[in-house]
Amino acid sequence: MAAVDFASLVAAILEDYALPITGFHGVAHWARVFENGMRLADETDARREVVQLFAVFHDSRRITEHFDPGHGQRGAELAKAMRGQWFELPDEDFELLYLACAGHTDQRTHPDVTVQTCWDADRLDLGRTGIIPHADYLGTEVARRRDTMHWADGRASFHLVPDWISQDWKVDLATFS
Ligand SMILES: [Fe+2]
Numbered sequence: 001m002a003a004v005d006f007a008s009l010v011a012a013i014l015e016d017y018a019l020p021i022t023g024f025h026g027v028a029h030w031a032r033v034f035e036n037g038m039r040l041a042d043e044t045d046a047r048r049e050v051v052q053l054f055a056v057f058h059d060s061r062r063i064t065e066h067f068d069p070g071h072g073q074r075g076a077e078l079a080k081a082m083r084g085q086w087f088e089l090p091d092e093d094f095e096l097l098y099l100a101c102a103g104h105t106d107q108r109t110h111p112d113v114t115v116q117t118c119w120d121a122d123r124l125d126l127g128r129t130g131i132i133p134h135a136d137y138l139g140t141e142v143a144r145r146r147d148t149m150h151w152a153d154g155r156a157s158f159h160l161v162p163d164w165i166s167q168d169w170k171v172d173l174a175t176f177s
Helices: 006-015 029-046 048-057 072-081 091-103 112-122 146-157 163-168
Strands: none
Touching: 006 029, 006 048, 006 072, 006 112, 006 163, 029 048, 029 112, 029 146, 048 072, 048 091, 048 146, 072 091, 091 112
């Protein structure tokens, strides 16, 4: 299976992204979720590619930065539409990606560790909105650990922009600010 070309994928997703890409749910958030997810996956053994794809799809079809019911489902449907042309995933993994995107808005925990890793990676970035993530809303042991929460929250609160975004995703956030 070919590795995902994230630069092309992100460019295609952004073509119809309705919000500012520098916004609360924009590309820097996607990238921090991606990194949070990889850090968690080192310990949870989640399907790494599913977590990476979740990072770029889960908020990709928001239409408001505020309460936006249904945006998870819309992100899941976009992933379904782009599968096969923009990325490949075996059925079993795609099912997890779909569930993770669709359910991230209103479900708290999931028995599958990959889905839970996706949700924890997203919630660990809540500090960007001034909300400190609470361990009760995190499902994996590694996400609930003090050192993990501290690390992720520090990055979220400072709206850290991972420096690999320009290289790996070919997105230069400076030109959008
Ligand atoms: Fe998110």
